[in-house]
Amino acid sequence: MGILERIAEIEREMARTQKNKATEYHLGLLKAKMAKLRAQLIEPTGKGGAKGEGFDVMKSGDARCALIGFPSVGKSTLLNTLTSTHSESANYEFTTLTCIPGVIEYKGANIQLLDLPGIIEGASQGKGRGRQVIAVARTADLVVMMLDATKGEVQRVLLEKELETVGIRLNKPKPNLYFKQKKGGGLSITSMVPLTKCNEKMVNLILHEYKIFNAEVIFREDCSAEDFIDVVVDNRVYMPCIYVYNKIDQITIEEVDRLARQPNSVVVSCNMKLNLDYFLDVVWEFLALIRVFTKKRGEAPNFEEGLIMRRGCTVEHVCHSIHRDLVPQFKYALVWGVSAKYSPQRVGLAHRMAHDDVIQVIKK
Ligand SMILES: Nc1nc2c(ncn2[C@@H]2O[C@H](COP(=O)(O)OP(=O)(O)OP(=O)(O)O)[C@@H](O)[C@H]2O)c(=O)[nH]1
Ligand SMILES: [K+]
Ligand SMILES: [Mg+2]
Numbered sequence: 001m002g003i004l005e006r007i008a009e010i011e012r013e014m015a016r017t018q019k020n021k022a023t024e025y026h027l028g029l030l031k032a033k034m035a036k037l038r039a040q041l042i043e044p045t046g047k048g049g050a051k052g053e054g055f056d057v058m059k060s061g062d063a064r065c066a067l068i069g070f071p072s073v074g075k076s077t078l079l080n081t082l083t084s085t086h087s088e089s090a091n092y093e094f095t096t097l098t099c100i101p102g103v104i105e106y107k108g109a110n111i112q113l114l115d116l117p118g119i120i121e122g123a124s125q126g127k128g129r130g131r132q133v134i135a136v137a138r139t140a141d142l143v144v145m146m147l148d149a150t151k152g153e154v155q156r157v158l159l160e161k162e163l164e165t166v167g168i169r170l171n172k173p174k175p176n177l178y179f180k181q182k183k184g185g186g187l188s189i190t191s192m193v194p195l196t197k198c199n200e201k202m203v204n205l206i207l208h209e210y211k212i213f214n215a216e217v218i219f220r221e222d223c224s225a226e227d228f229i230d231v232v233v234d235n236r237v238y239m240p241c242i243y244v245y246n247k248i249d250q251i252t253i254e255e256v257d258r259l260a261r262q263p264n265s266v267v268v269s270c271n272m273k274l275n276l277d278y279f280l281d282v283v284w285e286f287l288a289l290i291r292v293f294t295k296k297r298g299e300a301p302n303f304e305e306g307l308i309m310r311r312g313c314t315v316e317h318v319c320h321s322i323h324r325d326l327v328p329q330f331k332y333a334l335v336w337g338v339s340a341k342y343s344p345q346r347v348g349l350a351h352r353m354a355h356d357d358v359i360q361v362i363k364k
Helices: 003-016 024-042 075-082 130-138 154-165 200-209 225-233 253-260 276-286 315-322
Strands: 063-069 100-106 109-115 142-148 168-170 177-181 187-191 215-219 237-239 241-246 265-267 289-294 307-310 330-336 345-347 357-363
Touching: 003 024, 024 200, 024 225, 063 075, 063 130, 063 154, 075 100, 075 109, 075 142, 075 241, 075 276, 100 276, 130 154, 130 168, 142 154, 142 276, 154 168, 177 225, 187 200, 200 225, 241 276, 253 265, 265 276, 307 315, 315 330, 315 357
Parallel strands: 063 109, 063 142, 142 241, 168 237, 187 215, 241 265, 289 357
Antiparallel strands: 100 109, 177 215, 289 307, 330 345, 330 357
């Protein structure tokens, strides 16, 4: 029996099994089995990995965004509008057949935007170029899921399911639990919070299915069995995702308003260039980018060229990106801006920077 058939069989069995206290563990076991089979499905062995012809695009710039969506939702039109790259766009499906990279220049950052072929239901199982597209998506810092505003919610639900199938978790933090395999000593399972969605017996069962007999598990939050499996399997990627509803020129203002209020969503019209500035703002926000300006003693800050950093970065990170030998020579820094208590504040390497801060490094 092939992997897909075995998955289908487990799915049927899960559907057949009533959800109650008596079947809870059986269902947990089925979930673990299913996760194992899916892992085999996305193994990069054989054909259809990330290295597919036309998909092997070099990473460049400060961050990478992958455009995922059904055919003809307007992905290429977005690339053509926001970057200087041209990607064929037309009113028939599967116009784009490979990965086409473009660069968005925004607040001094170079953000790589990847136009990709449309994907359809079943993409994760190799339909169309689905596997290659999804493999590229896994390498991105942000998924931009483009949806046709005239088609309602169906596309979003189907694509979320496809990505979920191959271990991509959207807008979801990594489960907060500690898991470490050991050489001996059996299983040690502890929890710092009351567990309502999972318990010791379930954890034992799942680990048994993975033939793990020695491990330490510490729950730091109320995780579900699925969360636990995700951590054990350890090939999940947790990615931010923006849902972009395109073609709002084709729907009523009431519908535009409703879509715009969905979580993590932006409404646009690529053809009519509507709301694209706001879209870029949200991209910047979701990529957690910040810009920091440097200043030399006695000179004005260099506002021409900022350093592009990640939110939460420290003075030490900034020093590294100025010059790799700067940290050993570091004495202190002066910082102006939102992160500073005074103007300027004298800070050490551990100080956290904020967007548009100015920094002057004083060497020993
Ligand atoms: N009405 C309307 N049509 C749009 C908009 N954006 C794109 N289109 C049209 O949608 C059609 C498909 O656009 P593409 O950019 O080729 O779509 P795609 O998602 O790249 O399609 P594939 O590469 O085939 O997956 C074209 O006819 C575009 O002109 C929009 O904002 N409004
Ligand atoms: K198209
Ligand atoms: Mg296209």
